[in-house]
Amino acid sequence: xxxxxxxxxxxxxxxxxxxxxxxxxxxxxxxxxxxxxxxxxxxxxxxxxxxxxxxxxxxxxxxxxxxxxxxxxxxxxxxxxxxxxxxxxxxxxxxxxxxxxxxxxxxxxxxxxxxxxxxxxxxxxxxxxxxxxxxxxxxxxxxxxxxxxxxxxxxxxxxxxxxxxxxxxxxxxxxxxxxxxxxxxxxxxxxxxxxxxxxxxxxxxxxxxxxxxxxxxxxxxxxxxxxxxxxxxxxxxxxxxxxxxxxxxxxxxxxxxxxxxxxxxxxxxxxxxxxxxxxxxxxxxxxxxxxxxxxxxxxxxxxxxxxxxxxxxxxxxxxxxxxxxxxxxxxxxxxxxxxxxxxxxxxxxxxxxxxxxxxxxxxxxxxxxxxxxxxxxxxxxxxxxxxxxxxxxxxxxxxxxxxxxxxxxxxxxxxxxxxxxxxxxxxxxxxxxxxxxxxxxxxxxxxxxxxxxxxxxxxxxxxxxxxxxxxxxxxxxxxxxxxxxxxxxxxxxxxxxxxxxxx
Amino acid sequence: xxxxxxxxxxxxxxxxxxxxxxxxxxxxxxxxxxxxxxxxxxxxxxxxxxxxxxxxxxxxxxxxxxxxxxxxxxxxxxxxxxxxxxxxxxxxxxxxxxxxxxxxxxxxxxxxxxxxxxxxxxxxxxxxxxxxxxxxxxxxxxxxxxxxxxxxxxxxxxxxxxxxxxxxxxxxxxxxxxxxxxxxxxxxxxxxxxxxxxxxxxxxxxxxxxxxxxxxxxxxxxxxxxxxxxxxxxxxxxxxxxxxxxxxxxxxxxxxxxxxxxxxxxxxxxxxxxxxxxxxxxxxxxxxxxxxxxxxxxxx
Numbered sequence: 001x002x003x004x005x006x007x008x009x010x011x012x013x014x015x016x017x018x019x020x021x022x023x024x025x026x027x028x029x030x031x032x033x034x035x036x037x038x039x040x041x042x043x044x045x046x047x048x049x050x051x052x053x054x055x056x057x058x059x060x061x062x063x064x065x066x067x068x069x070x071x072x073x074x075x076x077x078x079x080x081x082x083x084x085x086x087x088x089x090x091x092x093x094x095x096x097x098x099x100x101x102x103x104x105x106x107x108x109x110x111x112x113x114x115x116x117x118x119x120x121x122x123x124x125x126x127x128x129x130x131x132x133x134x135x136x137x138x139x140x141x142x143x144x145x146x147x148x149x150x151x152x153x154x155x156x157x158x159x160x161x162x163x164x165x166x167x168x169x170x171x172x173x174x175x176x177x178x179x180x181x182x183x184x185x186x187x188x189x190x191x192x193x194x195x196x197x198x199x200x201x202x203x204x205x206x207x208x209x210x211x212x213x214x215x216x217x218x219x220x221x222x223x224x225x226x227x228x229x230x231x232x233x234x235x236x237x238x239x240x241x242x243x244x245x246x247x248x249x250x251x252x253x254x255x256x257x258x259x260x261x262x263x264x265x266x267x268x269x270x271x272x273x274x275x276x277x278x279x280x281x282x283x284x285x286x287x288x289x290x291x292x293x294x295x296x297x298x299x300x301x302x303x304x305x306x307x308x309x310x311x312x313x314x315x316x317x318x319x320x321x322x323x324x325x326x327x328x329x330x331x332x333x334x335x336x337x338x339x340x341x342x343x344x345x346x347x348x349x350x351x352x353x354x355x356x357x358x359x360x361x362x363x364x365x366x367x368x369x370x371x372x373x374x375x376x377x378x379x380x381x382x383x384x385x386x387x388x389x390x391x392x393x394x395x396x397x398x399x400x401x402x403x404x405x406x407x408x409x410x411x412x413x414x415x416x417x418x419x420x421x422x423x424x425x426x427x428x429x430x431x432x433x434x435x436x437x438x439x440x441x442x443x444x445x446x447x448x449x450x451x452x453x454x455x456x457x458x459x460x461x462x463x464x465x466x467x468x469x470x471x472x473x474x475x476x477x478x479x480x481x482x483x484x485x486x487x488x489x490x491x492x493x494x495x496x497x498x499x500x501x502x503x
Numbered sequence: 504x505x506x507x508x509x510x511x512x513x514x515x516x517x518x519x520x521x522x523x524x525x526x527x528x529x530x531x532x533x534x535x536x537x538x539x540x541x542x543x544x545x546x547x548x549x550x551x552x553x554x555x556x557x558x559x560x561x562x563x564x565x566x567x568x569x570x571x572x573x574x575x576x577x578x579x580x581x582x583x584x585x586x587x588x589x590x591x592x593x594x595x596x597x598x599x600x601x602x603x604x605x606x607x608x609x610x611x612x613x614x615x616x617x618x619x620x621x622x623x624x625x626x627x628x629x630x631x632x633x634x635x636x637x638x639x640x641x642x643x644x645x646x647x648x649x650x651x652x653x654x655x656x657x658x659x660x661x662x663x664x665x666x667x668x669x670x671x672x673x674x675x676x677x678x679x680x681x682x683x684x685x686x687x688x689x690x691x692x693x694x695x696x697x698x699x700x701x702x703x704x705x706x707x708x709x710x711x712x713x714x715x716x717x718x719x720x721x722x723x724x725x726x727x728x729x730x731x732x733x734x735x736x737x738x739x740x741x742x743x744x745x746x747x748x749x750x751x752x753x754x755x756x757x758x759x760x761x762x763x764x765x766x767x768x769x770x771x772x773x774x775x776x777x778x779x780x781x782x783x784x785x786x787x788x789x790x791x792x793x794x795x796x797x798x799x800x801x802x803x
Contacts, residue, residue, distance in 0.1 A: 390797025
């Protein structure tokens, strides 16, 4: 007998439909799985056979052949255990095949018949809805995640028995659809606040501009000056995510297996702070079957690289292209995928190898040593950093003294939202959201200069030996500063402030 | 490059007066003329921006008056002083701790090339191709001081090669001048110690010129293309008395050793966006300088 069940494989950040076919016929009792599968999928036959027995189903002595099609997509992981089991149950006549038509199935099987969670359920359910499926069967642990998707029935199963119940009755009584509850907004996360940082007004100003225009930021300062603290607080002042953006990020995190079970929809911008020892593949994504890297996990959020000069040169240089294009194409042996990578880069470094320049009591680094240290970061990379600020160590008095009125994250986010609204109006219909994405050809249209500011930019261009890209970056930052100021034109003070953050 | 033996007519006569001088020197370019007035300007390699600008200022002002500048071509003070001399169209002599055919440090390449192309001389007691070994440098300092009529120390730590040069100069009976610094500044401790021991206080190039018996012409005061040396009087309004109080305050806070925009904003209480905007304008107008690491100072 023949039976067919639908499931999905992950390609890049999208789910592709996979048909799991099973056939049971007379012959030597063999269980065979074919269809361009990895060894994880091949091992499914052992799990499925044992799990079926644990669920009290006796396998008749038939030759069972399972095929996963289309044959040109590599099927990876344990997500196909449950669909294979379902197809086999259909093939041996244990369940009625028609019950599972228009249903997409995911899940890993344990030997005792219980169903374990798998990554990539969210994109799977999304593509099931797009294909017009009527329902999805997912592991109970993935149920909250699957319920993010509206307009399709999702059923959570804890064990193979639940699958049988569903096929007999059409529903599983223990898991009523909770409706809107799962999608209700989560309470405000307890984010760290900018008011925790004492002083450092210029750094906070740079953080504000970076958040308002999605500009990359480099903070230089001695150890313990608050560089990491500022970076950690940056996601909290970025404009709120739209529903589509939430879903997009959640999809990426679902594939990476990083979604939290209780609160699956990512309503907050991600913050990624990989250690400086990371490899090119960990940063940009990769693997034999390309998977997302840190830059994709930081999509629409903040990627924080501490100790920038300690990172390997080849790793840093890989960032150049995604910083410009906001996506990355990974081509590997088994395929080529595009991953989104529109992130805000915050980098931090010490001013010199020992970290204490210009305090000559503690620092005896020579100019040459400082030059060598800084030259670990290529000029081409630095050119892509829009904002730079040098900060100094906090004194004991400031640390313990009376707290001044520090600007709060809430106040900063309010100003960022205002600037974001102006940008949204300006870029309506152009497909971009932030000033940092203005293309060179649109520069004149979006960044009108007064005669004075034009003159200032010109003299700075000559005196500071700027590149064309550098000049455009100054204009983009100046545009954001003008937006924060509520000004249509970019005035002289906006240009000069932007210039100050470039040196 | 040529090798000049002691006894050759070209061999600088001033070297023969002191003991422990080499039997011959390798030379690219020329030696100081016997009647030429020569000042050595030496100091720390990792000097402050203030030290660098002062070295340049003294090098420029002395060279304008025809004084040859001798130094060691090291990065920092040495290099700045010699570049200042070349900017003034003067002559400068570099005594190296390696073969005269080797440009060490490599960062002084421009200076080395300009000296080679006729603006002074590259001098070494070591064979061509000799490596810049650490012990060469304190030894070559005796030649620097012997070639000079006066030794000026710009910035030096408590233990510094520049103090070795000053020591040689005293042994050779020459005057030593030192640029005074703040008592707490580690880069000025060597200079302040020299002054405490009786060295001349180099407040202005005039004192050194007087020591050398060179007259100061009032016209020289104006010759300063980059605003490094003495700022020409009445060139522009004094930013310290600027009608804009924020601008005046920021200018006042500019530290000779460099200060970040962050610190200016904190100390003055001026909004960070104003500080950044005003600072960059002052840099473009030449009232402030930035050292490439985000530290601003007054160009002296």
